[in-house]
Each structure stands twice: as structure tokens, then as C-alpha cells.
Amino acid sequence: MNTKVRPNRAKLLISCPEKPGIISTVTNFLLEHKANIVHFDQHTTDPQAGIFFMRIEFDLEEYDATYKKIENDLDELARDYALDWQLSSNERRKRMAIFVSKADHCLTELIWRWKSNEIPVDIPMVISNHPDLKEMVEGYGIPFYHIPLTQDTKEEAEQKTVELLKGKVDFIVLARYMQILSPKFISHYPKQIINIHHSFLPAFVGANPYVRAFNRGVKLIGATAHYVTNDLDEGPIIEQDVQRINHRYTAADLKTAGRHVEKRVLAEAVSWHVEDKVLVHGNKTIVFA
Template identity: 65%
Template sequence: MSQHPNRARLLISCQDKPGIVSAVSTFLHQYDANIVQSDQFSTDPEGGMFFMRIEFDLGNSSPDFLRFKKEFHTLADKLDFEWKMELAARKKRMAILVSKEDHCLLELLWRWRSGELQVDIPLIISNHPTNKQVVESYGIPFYHVPVTRDTKEEAEQEVINLLKQHDVDFIVLARYMQILSPTFVESFPYRIINIHHSFLPAFIGANPYAKAFERGVKLIGATAHYVTDDLDEGPIIEQDVLRVNHRYSTQELRVAGRNVERIALARAVEWHTNDQVIVYGNKTVVF
């Protein structure tokens, strides 16, 4: 829980033009809100896009949060903003989808239990029963939804139904080894975060680390991104690399890759949770 129950976060994207910062600051001051952090980025001051993230505390005489958002809506319409406003104290509801590998799952669960990741986890879904015991040891409901070539459509609809029944805010694919259909992706636009190795488009297919070993790679990487209909090509949130050398075996490369994957994914999830990411086209602005 946030130590500042009246703290809110505001994300804005719009065409760049004079007066945006002044208009937003004036509005916040008018309603007795105090800015505690402000970040801006412009792609091009001459007709480009403008992005802003502000954290502010509502004052004693500020209206309640829902009314405050309603009042801001008028300004946003006038200045043609795309925007989102959230209370920092509200924990987002995060679902995790996982297959057999558990390194990313365990990293998220550890951070959640230690309080580093401020989310609620109402459920974890897997197409294999492998991680059932470890998930339930954390007191989190585990749902096994097996997937075969013949039952893929029905299984995916069952997963969608579970996610909607539990009112999730976003979904993390913690090495969930299934390709999501356009129907699934459209149900949660820019609310699905995936992780994969950063060899792509090189070393595609099965056992990329064996192929990387044969090629003698010197860097192992991972990419966390939002899921779109273009496989593994959605807006990138975070990437990381680890230097390796000729002494690494295929198994050691795989271990190094898993370590980079879990850290990159955890960062991306944290930034999404803290409302630090704005999607623009197929890119992101991360404040």
C-alpha cells in the first residue's frame, strides 16, 4: 500500500503545442493538488508528439478522485489529450500465464511476496500442472488449462473467461509457450506483457541456445514487450544483456539467458504497474 493514499499519477500523450505544461499545472493548482514529480518528452518540438507523466497529491480541499478525473476530462477534451489517471494506492490485479519453466514466475512471486511488486495476483494459469504446488504454496489459486492442437480455441476461451471473471488489469506471460490469437490480444490491448530471448530474428525455433553456442555469441539478451498480433514484435518495454564468452557451454548460456529474462521481465512489470509506460505506435516512452 502506498504511503501516500491521496497520491495520483497522470499520463498524457498529444500533439506538441505551446501551453500544455502550463494548462495541466494550472488545473492541478486550481484543485489544490501538489505536483511531486513531473517528466516530459517531445519527439519534435515542431509538430511532434508530446508525452508527460505527473505524480501529484490531492489536497485537503481537492474533490474526491472520481470527481477530480471528471473535471480533468473537460481539459483533456479541449486540448485533445490521450490520458490515464490512477491512484498510486490502488493495486493492479495481475494474472500470470506460465508453462513449464519457472524462472520468470518465481522472480515475480518473490518480488510480490517481499512487497517489491505492489500488485494483487488473483490467479495463475498454466497449460501444464508442473508449477501447481509452488504456486499454491504462495496462497494463489492455480488453474490448469491444458492446450492441444484440437482444443486450442476452446482452451483459450476458457482462459479469457477466467481472466475476466477475476477482473484482471493486466497479464504477464512468464514463459507461456502458446501463441495467443487475435481475439485474445484484442480482449486485453496493451495489457499483456511477454518475455523472450533477444536473439530474434536470429536463432528462431527450438533450442536457440544450442544455435547460439554453435555461432559463438558474445552477448545473451532478453526483451520484454507488449503483445500484439505481430508475433514478438509488440512495443518494447525493457531489454537487457549479459556478456558471455567462449567458455560458456550451451547449458551455461541457457542459465545466463534465464537470469536476464527474469530481471528484464520484472522491470517491465514494475514500470507498467507504476504507470511509467506510454505506448505510441509500436514504441514506448518509459519515464
């Protein structure tokens, strides 16, 4: 049986100011609620006065009876200990909207991992500012919405998008979506929008990065998946990877190689997000992978 979809499994994420006994407190709490801990991860930014992060994956023998009770009792515990917490369960899959433009490599990889149940998620919709990928998406039985967008109609288009998403979607993946989202839009999904962009050593900030990387003769090209914040491409990094290239690669070949890194890195990041393995702390992430 695929453990990713065990129905009676729950995941608890906690962050709080470091204080003695916090692990005991939480594990005692779970023990009292007859939760059987399967994975436990912890990280502290500073054992004296830092922030403490914890991820606990646990099985419930009588799921229906206890899950709700844990949720309620956590509320009380959280007040006493100043905990930020988030509880989720395999009973209810996360719902992911994918935003695309014309490039299909990231989309294809996400759909394949969804179909093969590697990423246990629901995909209620794909949204695009171009119609090109409509047929492909609908071929998988996923609703596709074409919301064209110009500089003038951006506010309106975003408003329409927000309405489309409302109540149907938990998080958004920008799978090479070539539009910049407004702060207002982002505020609806804080730490719930994942983006992918190319990365180089050293960085080439600004226009035509592949051409400039080509001109500098870089030997590696990379990709970075991150949560979207108002600072373009500057949000907390979830995952990165690189691919080796050489002087024979044309600027076009660099883009091809870039696509392969992008799809791999994005799919990995989405997978961890879906499994509640990523916590955000300021502008960085803790990934319990």
C-alpha cells in the first residue's frame, strides 16, 4: 500500500519560540490522544533563544473519533505555549491549481506525477493566459480556463482568477507562467504559491539570462523552486538543482537543458509541499525531506 495515501495518517507542523520541554509536551499530548508517531523531525535556529520547528507524522487507530478531538485540543495547547500549528490528514487531499503560459514541460511532469500517484493531490483546474495547452489539459479530464491578460486588463483578469479559485484550491503552482502576479493576488495565497525559475552560477539578473550565461561560458545551469512573495524571484527557496553543460551547447541547447532541471526541481518542491514537509521561516525554508 502506498504510505503516502494511508487514510488514517495525519501530519502536524509546529513552530514556536524555543523553550525547554516543548518536545515532551507535544509528544505527551499525542500519546494521550493515542496517536502513533511514525516520523518526527525537528529543527531549531538556536537552542537558547531561537525558533523551534517540528513536523510529526502519526497514525490514528480510530481516525474518525480522534482527529477532530486532536484538532480541538491543539487549539488550547497552542494558546498555552504560543504555538503556530497546522494539522492535515490524508483523508483530505490538497487541491492544486496550475498556472501555465505556452511551455508545457513543467505541466507535463506535474500531470504525470499526479496520474502515477507520486504526488497525491487533486488538480481542480489549470489556468493559462494562452489557449495553447487547452486540448492537452482537457485530455486528462482537468478543467482548463483561458484567461487572457494584457497590461490594461491585468487587474480584471486577476479578479476573475481569484473568483475561479475561491473555495476550490489550496495552493497554486506557477509552471512557467510568464506573468508577474500582483501583491494583491499573492496576499490571497501567502506561502501557497510555488514558482520555478532558472538559476546560474554566477547569477545573471535581468533580461536574457540564457544568452548572457552562454556568453560567459557557464559550466552549470540550474533551477530554483521557491514560494512567491512580493519580491520577484526572491521568496523562500524550496529546492534547487543544476545540470552540467559545456562549450558545445548553443544558447538554444542551454534552454533545453534548463527545461529538464526546471521540471525536476519544480516537481520535487511540489511533492514536498503536498506532503507538508516544508516550513517557512522568514525568507528561508526548513525542508524535512
